Amino acid sequence: MFDPANFPEPTLIAVNGVELEVFEAGRENAGNPIVLCHGWPEHAYTWRHQIPALVEAGYHVIAPNQRGYGNSSRPADVTDYDIQQLSGDLTALLDHYGYEDATFVGHDWGAFVVWGLALLHPERVNKIINLALPYQERGEKPWIEALEEFLGSDYYFVHFNRQPGVADAVFDENSSRFLRNLFRKNVPLSPPEPGMAMINLARTETALGDPIMSDEELAVFTSAFEASGFTGSINWYRNLDRNWHILAEASPIIQQPALMIYGERDLIPKFEKLSEFVPNVYEVNLDCGHWIQQEKPEETNKVILRWLDQQQVT
Incomplete structure (x- = not known):
């Protein structure tokens, strides 16, 4: 298991009207x-297994806690978490370091932001590595509206939007239990x-499956959310329909x-049609659940480093 003491020390960096807590290695x-973008409900610490491998391979690694997370700013307005602002934070981070462009890596919500960044600011992205969440096709209806039709009002994306504040309060009351129950592998299908489902998970005493990290590692996530609360991170979901409108203008x-x-x-x-929207994509499947880079760190590192090497050759 990874020793939390080995993680880089953070720096607060002012960008795009907020401060981001950034963990940097390989200066x-x-x-x-290479910029690493975490998902929900995570933290830059989700990349702890990748950072040393990327530094050793010759990369300057920049891993922010994105707005709403950790000690980064948590603006009060919901609209401060739309794709324009989230991608703007990343372009401003490149400006801070003096980079025209970078390779971006995203997991889960971080992947959504990386896809969106490539649509809104293509000149700032030279390569994309995304985990778990494929490109989301912009269909006929805004995303939350479509999800509500297919999956109902209790689906957590929909619930976050239709009942603001309800889930946030439950997660805040049960941070430790929620995260312990969520960060699991080998969870039996039921x-x-x-x-x-997410509220049920936060309230249940019994964690199914196996933990994906040690108690010390989990404590990093738990203490971060106990300090920040969950509302800032959930506000990302509350912009999905707004993002659908923003992305209408992008190719x-x-x-x-x-x-x-x-x-x-x-x-x-x-996403079966991924190569229609991302023609230069290479797809890999690993035998794991959602928390790919934490469940299968060595395999993930091998896949990423091999692919990056191939890009340098071609």
Whole structure:
């Protein structure tokens, strides 16, 4: 298991009207930046297994806690968490370090932001590595509206939007239990329970499956959310329909070379038409659930480093 003491010390950096808590490593590799974007409900610490491997491979690693997370700013307005602001934080971070562009790596919500960044600011992205969440096609209806039709009002994306504040309060009251129950692998498939699944998870005493990290590692996530609360991070979900409108103006095709890593046991479906929207994509499946880079750190590192090497050759 990873020793939390080995993680880089953070710096607070002012960008785009907020402060981001940034964990940086490999400054000796300046000129070869790679930016790591975590998902929900996570923390830059989710990349603890990747950072040393990337530094050793010659990368300047920049891993922010994005707005709403950790000690980064948590603006009060919901609209401060739309894709324009989230991608603007990343371009401003590149400006801070003096980089024209970088390779961006995203997991879960971080992947959504990286796809969006490539659509809104293509000139700032030279390569994309995304885990768990494939490119999301912009369909006929705004995303929350479509999800509500297909999955109902209790689906957590919908619930976060239709009942603001309800889930936030439950997670805040049960931070430790919620995160302990969420960060699991080998969870047996079971029929859906009535109610909102994430709230049920925060309240249940019994954690299913196996933990993906040690108690010391989990404590990093728990203490961060006990300090910040969950509202800032959930506000990302409350902008999905707004993002759908913002992205209407962007060309939907992403031209950069891209690596898409799926967890075979993840509940997020693969996107069969991925190569139509991301023509230069290479897809890999690993035998794991949703928390890919934490469940299979060595395999993830091998896949990422091999793909990055191949990009240098071609």
